[in-house]
Amino acid sequence: MVPPRRKKPKYEPVEINSSFDEISSDSQDSSSFEHWSIQPSPVKKSQTTINNNQQWIDKYRPKTTSEICINPTKLKQVKESMxxxxxxxxNTRVLVLSGPSGSSKSTTVKLLAEELITVRDAFDSVVVEYDESEDFLKFLQDCRYKSKNVILVEELPNIYxxxxxxxxxxxxxxxxxxxxxGFSLPPLIICLSEIEYDSNDLRISYSIENNLTVxxxxxxxxxxxxxxxxIKFNSIANRFLKxxxxxIIKQEGILKIVNQQILMRFLDEIFQIGDIRSIIFNLEMWIKNVKQSSTNRISIDSFMRENSINLFHAIGKIIYSSSKVNKNRSKIGNNDDDSDPLDKDDIDYQSIEQVLQSFPEKNMDLLNLSLLENYHIYQDSNYDLKLASNIVDDLSVNDIIKLGDTGIRSTRINLSKAQKLSTSRSTSMPPSKLKMKFPRHLKMIKMMNKxxxxxxxxxRYxxxxxxxxDLNLIDGYYMPIIYNSQRKTRYRYNRLGGKFQEVYADDTIPIDEGEVTYEYDQFEIDIKNKINLDSDMKYSEVIDEDMDNMSDPIESDDDLEDIGDIGDNESDAFSSDSELELLLTQGKV
Incomplete structure (x- = not known):
């Protein structure tokens, strides 16, 4: 049976611009035209698919400075500096934008550069970014003449x-x-996401190994x-995140997928991160899970990033308590009404628990010393002296007898009893706000090691x-007095181990850069001279030993006689062989 004849498809002529000679359409078979005659064009369809599959982080990336999720005051400050x-x-040659990750640092730089630099190369980007695989010195040398660009360093080489x-x-x-x-350097901008690495190890110093800061x-x-x-950035506040x-909620139609009350509860929890990238990504993942789940009760734990708590943050939570505490909701999507607001005691308890859970246990002694340095900043010390006495007593006892969190809880309880200051004060000048100080503990450890x-x-030497x-308590004190009175040296002998001096608390973290400096005195000179003398003696001994190994021993006359005797004995052995004598007489040997 003959199959029915198919209708001949109608082809529309297509103009093809080519450098080749024009080819007649009669010489083309049907398969060659199918490539050019598909209707409708699939281009728009594929583009739509790509946009639908695009991640929200890329899809809603800011395109202008007005769309950046940032405090307008901070944006203005960066704009003026750039x-x-x-x-x-x-005279600024290096601008450093530091702060937590996801605080819009690099996005601000890129969009401001596009806005401020009007004269540009049509084929090159205004922002030249450093890649961690490049040699950093060579990268900066190549960027010296790019005066119409902004040099952005967001990735770092192996700084560890x-x-x-x-x-x-x-x-x-x-x-x-x-x-x-004769040429002007382009702006060099470093965007640094500051990190304090979580560790249960005992904290004896702050360095780049455990604290990445400017x-x-x-x-x-x-x-x-x-x-x-x-310029320091902070975590993005809720009023700028919303x-x-x-x-995103409006354009993605999220309220059609999930109940508004459930969504608001999720956002209240996720906004605590303060990282715009993390918030958008977690929101997208949560919505996808809600779509695939038969119930809206989705755990939030897997969407929350564990926030580390640094020392200053822990001190602030204990001294001032916290206005934001978790109500331990393990499930999001509970339609029950919110529980009653937490009272003051519950808030204080939750604040202490957050510190105890997030701050390393081995560094609690450092936290106690920090509270001893800073408890007085509460209300600028305007509270009953008895409360301050109780705090000092409990922190001191906690330092002598390890009583866990007794000193921490006592600090918060006693400060909560302080009478609140009235808003209207009779004094003409308000008290100066006391700043938080970093404890002198780490400075003391550094001086002790020195x-x-x-x-x-x-x-040793x-x-x-x-x-x-004895050297520390007796000789270290009396030797400088004796030596300085008897000897004439270039430098004076100071106390062995360094002079006694007061240690002051700093407003910032004392950074250990691995450099140990001593006050130059004659003790240091004596130690270095002894080290050099010992090294010279060891070097000369090695040279003498090498010379001994290189020279051959001189043979004595007795050794030569022994060698001659050995030769005579060998010849006697040959001559006593009868078979050898026969071969010699026959001329065969």
């Missing part, structure tokens, strides 16, 4: 390698002190220069017979 750097009206960190700082220092030589990255020498400006999230190292070096305790 404008001055671009117009060369300030000491030599790489040193080269990174040297490159920044060279950029700062570089001569213009000071630990660049060092205090560079950050203290006038050519370096640092417009951005409401836009003293220990110098006394140990002196005992100059006086091994005397105990460490």
């Amino acid at each position: 404008m001055k750097m671009i117009n060369k009206t300030s 390698h000491l030599e790489t960190l040193k080269k990174f700082r040297d490159a920044i220092r060279d950029w700062i002190y570089q001569d213009d030589n 000071d630990t990255l660049l060092g205090k020498e560079i950050t203290g220069l006038n050519q370096v400006e640092n 417009p951005t999230i409401n836009k 003293t220990k190292n110098q006394i140990s070096s002196y005992r 100059l006086n091994p017979q005397t105990s460490f305790q």
Whole structure:
């Protein structure tokens, strides 16, 4: 049976611009035209599919500065600084934007650069970004002449390698002190997400290994220069997050998928992160799970990022309590009415529990000392002296006898009893607001290690017979008095291990940059001279030993006679062989 004849498809002529000679359509078979005659064009369909599959982070990425999720005051501050750097009206050569991740630092730089730089290359981006795989010094050298660009450093090289960190700082220092030589350097902007690494280890110092900040990255020498400006970002506040999230909720039709009350409860919890990228991503994942779930009771634990709590944050929660506490909702989607608001005692209890759960247990002693340094800043010390006495007593007892969290809880309980200050004060001048201080504990440990190292070096090289305790308590005090009265040296002998001096608390974290500096005195000179002398003696001994190994021993006459005797014995052995004599007489040997 013959199958029915198919209708011949109608083809529309298509003009093809090509450099080849025009080919007649009669010579083309039907299959060659099918490629050009598909209707409708699939381009729009594929583009729609791509947009539907696009992640919300990319889909709702800000395109103008007005869309950035940021405090307008902070945006204005960054804009003014960048404008001055671009117009060369300030001596700032390095602008550092520091803060938590997801606080719109790099987005602000990129969009402001597009807005402020009007003269640009049509084919190149205004922002030149550093890639961590590049050599940082070579990258900056190549960027010197790109005056119409903004140099953005968001990724970092392996700064946890000491030599790489040193080269990174040297490159920044060279950029700062570089001569213009007829050209102007472009703005160099570093976006740094500051991190304090969670660890249960005992905290004896703050360095780049456990605390990535501007000071630990660049060092205090560079950050203290006038050519370096640092603008600090904070976690994004709810009032700036809501417009951005409401836009996504409206455009994605989320209220058609989930109940508004359930959504608001989820957002209240997720907004605590303060990271706009994390919030948008978790919202998208949560909505997808709600679509796939038969119930709206979706656990929030898997969508919450565990926030670390640093020392200053812990001190603030204990001294001032917290206005935001969790009500331990394990499920989101509970349609029951909210429980009664927590009273003051419950809020205090929750604040302490948050600190105890988030702060490393091994560093509780450091936290107690921090409270001892800072409890007085509450209400600028305007409360009953008896309360302050109770706090000091409990913290002191807690330091002597390990009583867990007794000192921490006592601080919050006693401060909660302080009478609130009235808003209208009779005094003409309001009291100055006291600043929070970092405890002197780490400074004390640093000075103790410095003293220990110098006394140990002196005992090892100059006086091994005397105990460490005697050198520290007796000789370390009396030797400088005796030596300075009897000897004439270039430097004076100071107390062995360093002079006694007061230790003051700082407003910022004391950074340990791994550099140990001593006050130059004659003890240090004596120790170094002894070390050099010992190394020279060891070197000479090695040379003598090598020379002994290289020279052959001289043979004595007795040795030569022994060798001759050996030869005679060997010849006698040959001559006593009868078979050998027969071969010799026959001429065969």
